[in-house]
Amino acid sequence: MNKVVANAEEAVKDIESGMTLMLGGFGLCGIPENCIAAIVKKGVNKLTCISNNAGVDDFGIGLMLQQKQVKKMISSYVGENAEFERQLLSGELEVELIPQGTLATRAMATGYGMPAVWLLAGVGTEVAEGKEVRNFNGKEYLLEEAFDSDFAIVKAWKGDRMGNLIYKDTARNFNPMMAMAGKITIAEVEELVEPGELDPNFIHTPGIYVHRIFQGANYEKRIEQRTVRQRN
Amino acid sequence: MALTKEQIAQRIAQELQDGFYVNLGIGIPTLVANYIPEGISVVLQSENGLLGMGPFPYEGEEDADLINAGKQTITTLPGSVFFDSATSFGMIRAGKVDLTVLGAMEVADNGDIANWKIPGKMVKGMGGAMDLVAAAKNIIVAMQHTNRAGESKLLPQCTLPLTGVNCITKVVTDLGVFEINDDGFRCVEYAPGVTIEEIKAKTAGRLVIADDVKEVAI
Numbered sequence: 299m300n301k302v303v304a305n306a307e308e309a310v311k312d313i314e315s316g317m318t319l320m321l322g323g324f325g326l327c328g329i330p331e332n333c334i335a336a337i338v339k340k341g342v343n344k345l346t347c348i349s350n351n352a353g354v355d356d357f358g359i360g361l362m363l364q365q366k367q368v369k370k371m372i373s374s375y376v377g378e379n380a381e382f383e384r385q386l387l388s389g390e391l392e393v394e395l396i397p398q399g400t401l402a403t404r405a406m407a408t409g410y411g412m413p414a415v416w417l418l419a420g421v422g423t424e425v426a427e428g429k430e431v432r433n434f435n436g437k438e439y440l441l442e443e444a445f446d447s448d449f450a451i452v453k454a455w456k457g458d459r460m461g462n463l464i465y466k467d468t469a470r471n472f473n474p475m476m477a478m479a480g481k482i483t484i485a486e487v488e489e490l491v492e493p494g495e496l497d498p499n500f501i502h503t504p505g506i507y508v509h510r511i512f513q514g515a516n517y518e519k520r521i522e523q524r525t526v527r528q529r530n
Numbered sequence: 531m532a533l534t535k536e537q538i539a540q541r542i543a544q545e546l547q548d549g550f551y552v553n554l555g556i557g558i559p560t561l562v563a564n565y566i567p568e569g570i571s572v573v574l575q576s577e578n579g580l581l582g583m584g585p586f587p588y589e590g591e592e593d594a595d596l597i598n599a600g601k602q603t604i605t606t607l608p609g610s611v612f613f614d615s616a617t618s619f620g621m622i623r624a625g626k627v628d629l630t631v632l633g634a635m636e637v638a639d640n641g642d643i644a645n646w647k648i649p650g651k652m653v654k655g656m657g658g659a660m661d662l663v664a665a666a667k668n669i670i671v672a673m674q675h676t677n678r679a680g681e682s683k684l685l686p687q688c689t690l691p692l693t694g695v696n697c698i699t700k701v702v703t704d705l706g707v708f709e710i711n712d713d714g715f716r717c718v719e720y721a722p723g724v725t726i727e728e729i730k731a732k733t734a735g736r737l738v739i740a741d742d743v744k745e746v747a748i
Contacts, residue, residue, distance in 0.1 A: 326594075328595065467580075470614050474614040475614060519595070
């Protein structure tokens with residue numbers, strides 16, 4: 299078994315205009331930088347992107363927005379991106395804002411083979427509009443459906459040729475959920491190793507969920523809010 | 531003198547109890563971490579996937595892979611643990627977080643909160659706020675009492691799109707501390723130098739002054 303592809307260009311070769319992509323990352327932390335660059339280069343458009351955030355103006359999914367490749371964003375938080383706001387207010391871009399936990403859990407449901415889940419977030423708000431409501435033990439819940447997508451694209455710290463993945467620190471975030479949810483899942487990793495090199499006790503995403511893997515290059519890992527304290 | 535942002539955070543820190551798991555939102559709530567009372571040990575939850583959030587790193591030690599929900603660089607502490615976003619909101623949804631502190635644009639006297647959208651103006655999104663307010667048992671709002679136009683943010687009902695309904699139990703503003711119950715806002719503490727008349731004038735929602743109302747002690 300060998301899921302290794304040469305690079306990001308090969309990994310995204312059959313992503314076509316109009317497809318739905320799920321992307322890992324929280325803000326700019328743990329985003330699949332190499333694949334995003336390859337999608338920008340490839341020039342496909344009319345994409346629907348399911349991702350917690352939409353990057354910033356000149357990095358992450360923001361690069362795809364600049365090239366007008368995104369038709370619709372499904373996210374929980376899209377601040378920090380002026381081009382996004384411009385496209386949204388001018389009607390060029392559709393956006394569906396959903397609670398962050400609902401986003402994570404709908405992706406998880408896909409990976410667990412569950413068509414829908416009952417969730418509390420958003421009851422009594424505009425998020426609930428048009429959704430089935432059911433009362434369990436005196437509390438109301440919304441029926442939230444699992445996501446359907448063409449590709450999931452994630453970034454991990456280490457991975458092996460069989461697609462087993464380990465994430466680092468808070469760069470884990472949405473990556474395991476998205477990895478589990480893809481019909482075809484692409485993983486880019488900082489370090490690609492041979493099977494057996496990763497301790498099976500500490501693998502976060504089992505390789506069965508991953509179809510293509512490659513070692514990324516030139517990670518910028520941009521920091522959105524650099525905050526430090528002074529040494530005494 | 532009305533309370534400063536730091537003093538609002540300091541007052542909220544008095545609500546912390548030993549052993550609490552606490553989620554602090556962006557803005558004033560983040561400052562609460564600076565005033566954890568001595569002898570009390572709490573664990574800070576960051577909803578992007580960390581329990582045991584530590585202070586900001588020293589200059590030169592920032593790590594792009596280690597951030598909080600406000601996208602700020604942070605550190606871990608002994609006993610910290612990382613997890614994915616579904617687990618993070620799983621523990622929130624299951625009521626494992628003891629206290630949530632978050633900011634708001636408006637709070638209504640029935641406990642409704644609005645803090646994610648101004649139609650036609652601001653479309654940033656709700657992030658994790660809807661999940662947090664829907665599930666947490668103990669939610670304190672930290673905010674200014676009035677908006678920039680001087681209008682009350684403590685209202686009979688929210689005018690902005692809601693984040694959650696009937697969920698806020700306490701509000702700490704620059705003017706005082708307010709519990710929310712069936713009678714509306716119950717002023718239990720006033721900021722030093724702030725009069726009850728001023729609080730009444732700046733509170734649009736139903737307001738009851740507690741019989742034993744006292745000055746905020748910081």
